[in-house]
Amino acid sequence: MSPVLCRHDQPHLDAIAAHSVDWCGRDLDVVQWAKTPSGAEHHAWIDESGGSVIRLTPGRRARNGHTAVVDLVASPDAPTVDLLRVVTGFADQWTALERLELAVPADHAVIASALGLDFVVEVRQDDRYGGGRDGLVLGRLRPGFRPRAPAPAPSWPNRESVQPPPLPPWRFRPIEVHDAEAIRSLSVEPTVLFGTLQSPSSGVDFYADRNLKPRPGDFSGVLDIGGEVAGMGGLHPSGVGGVRILGMAVAHAWQGRGVGRHLLGMLLDAARSLATRRVELNVFEDNSRAIALYESAGFRVEGARRYDAIRAGGHATSLDMALIEPSS
Numbered sequence: 319m320s321p322v323l324c325r326h327d328q329p330h331l332d333a334i335a336a337h338s339v340d341w342c343g344r345d346l347d348v349v350q351w352a353k354t355p356s357g358a359e360h361h362a363w364i365d366e367s368g369g370s371v372i373r374l375t376p377g378r379r380a381r382n383g384h385t386a387v388v389d390l391v392a393s394p395d396a397p398t399v400d401l402l403r404v405v406t407g408f409a410d411q412w413t414a415l416e417r418l419e420l421a422v423p424a425d426h427a428v429i430a431s432a433l434g435l436d437f438v439v440e441v442r443q444d445d446r447y448g449g450g451r452d453g454l455v456l457g458r459l460r461p462g463f464r465p466r467a468p469a470p471a472p473s474w475p476n477r478e479s480v481q482p483p484p485l486p487p488w489r490f491r492p493i494e495v496h497d498a499e500a501i502r503s504l505s506v507e508p509t510v511l512f513g514t515l516q517s518p519s520s521g522v523d524f525y526a527d528r529n530l531k532p533r534p535g536d537f538s539g540v541l542d543i544g545g546e547v548a549g550m551g552g553l554h555p556s557g558v559g560g561v562r563i564l565g566m567a568v569a570h571a572w573q574g575r576g577v578g579r580h581l582l583g584m585l586l587d588a589a590r591s592l593a594t595r596r597v598e599l600n601v602f603e604d605n606s607r608a609i610a611l612y613e614s615a616g617f618r619v620e621g622a623r624r625y626d627a628i629r630a631g632g633h634a635t636s637l638d639m640a641l642i643e644p645s646s
């Protein structure tokens with residue numbers, strides 16, 4: 319049994335941190351892992367030799383609390399099956415987690431161990447780590463897990479009944495604190511709850527706080543049409559150099575009128591100016607209109623994360639889509 323990570327393991331973490339990008343393709347902030355006690359926000363173990371660490375972080379949102387991300391920092395050929403077995407055993411015996419997710423470069427030896435512990439390859443990510451290094455996302459459902467079907471999509475605005483007007487003057491601008499009320503109304507509309515991970519329990523203060531504290535490296539804004547927030551979108555850091563995660567939503571009253579296509583175009587322009595080599599996003603498999611929009615812009619489906627979100631009383635599966643080298 320691998321020991322639980324403790325503060326006195328800090329020297330090991332300092333040594334492991336120096337290899338994180340090389341081993342895992344991304345800069346995992348391992349040095350911090352022992353600073354938050356294992357058992358609080360995350361659960362972490364170190365192998366007997368002190369050469370590899372693993373961490374389990376449960377989803378923090380209402381709609382993904384049944385899932386957890388597994389982060390592993392180990393050399394590509396390290397024997398990691400024991401660390402992985404500790405994590406899966408802990409999840410199955412001591413938690414309510416239904417789904418675990420592990421993202422690693424496609425050449426990592428942990429993949430063989432994971433496949434032996436009921437993980438399946440769900441997503442193949444083209445050139446995710448740069449220099450032609452692909453990535454894999456492996457997902458594991460709790461043995462015996464029985465998904466519930468979510469309710470179908472709410473009705474979308476009928477495009478034929480909407481005269482496509484020439485858009486009035488509009489601009490993409492940074493989010494301001496006073497936008498919280500408009501962002502909340504947009505976010506809790508049934509079609510946006512259907513298409514995103516927003517929660518109807520989130521109040522204005524939640525959105526105001528989030529607008530005040532953007533994550534480092536975050537590029538987000540609202541689409542302002544004549545002073546009205548018609549949509550919002552952003553490019554968020556992925557932890558991997560040159561890779562950004564795209565998210566967007568259009569207010570119900572503006573859907574089906576060309577706003578989403580404009581917004582996506584602006585976000586892809588921003589991605590290019592930020593020297594992004596890969597834009598990725600996550601979309602529910604039954605969100606056909608969003609999928610059609612992304613496919614028409616060149617995004618390609620890379621796989622499906624099984625039952626990774628709660629939606630309308632059931633478990634929904636999302637697709638990973640990516641656009642390599644976004645060009646105009």
Ligand SMILES: CC(C)(COP(=O)(O)OP(=O)(O)OC[C@H]1O[C@@H](n2cnc3c(N)ncnc32)[C@H](O)[C@@H]1OP(=O)(O)O)[C@@H](O)C(=O)NCCC(=O)NCCS
Nearest residue numbers: 510513567568573574575576577578579601607608610611
């Ligand atoms: C998905 C969404 C962003 C699209 O924006 P939009 O402004 O409604 O879409 P547009 O009017 O710009 O249309 C763009 C494309 O979307 C698709 N689309 C839009 N409305 C559609 C509808 N009612 N039925 C089918 N396809 C539709 C079409 O492919 C369309 O391209 P086309 O006009 O060349 O046929 C928007 O509807 C939305 O915010 N939905 C709720 C939140 C969400 O799902 N966000 C995406 C998370 S991944």
